[in-house]
Amino acid sequence: MTEQLSADDWTSQGLKALAKSGFTALKADPLAKAIGVSRGSFYWHFADLGAFHAAVLKRWREIAAEQIIADVEAASDEPLKALLRRSFGARLDLERAVRNWAAFDAAAQAAVRAIDRRRLDYIEQLLGKRELDPATAQARAQILYWTFLGFALSGPPVPAARLRGLIDELLRMISAE
Secondary structure, eight states, X not given: OOSOOOHHHHHHHHHHHHHHHXXXXXXXXXXXXHHTSOHHHHHHHOSSXXXXXXXXXXXXXXXXXXXXXXXXXXXXXXXXXXXXXXHHHSOOHXXXXXXXXXXXXXXXXXXXXXXXXXXHHHHHHHHHTTTOOHHHHHHHHHHHHHHHHHHHHSSSOOOHHHHHHHHHHHHHHHHOO
């Protein structure tokens, strides 16, 4: 490799490894081999494995919540519909991998709790814009989020046409009086 790697390069490689092979792949040696460099580059950017794990979790939180929210807010589509299409239409390997990691690691568990809270708050905010009373918005946000988590953690992908129909049905359900 002719150019020097940045901490972001390592973090990106960590996210790829995490999505593909799980949290046990988040080690300096296998990541260095995958990138084609020595592990000295890893330790140039991160004091230890814990610091690297913290950076990976921070990046996951950015892309799995903040980036999605920014994209949804910028979309011309209705925000809740755009959020559902984006969330249910995404590859969810990384979501599953981080949640699996959280079963074994307190820092990953804290990141999952924080992202769950951020996502729920955002869904509640979107439902509040639909003039639902706060208790109803909160309940429907929780139900929608549980639906997403069940989808994210379940089996094979749903064909696109069927998924569109399911999302439309979800929107009808949450819009019903």
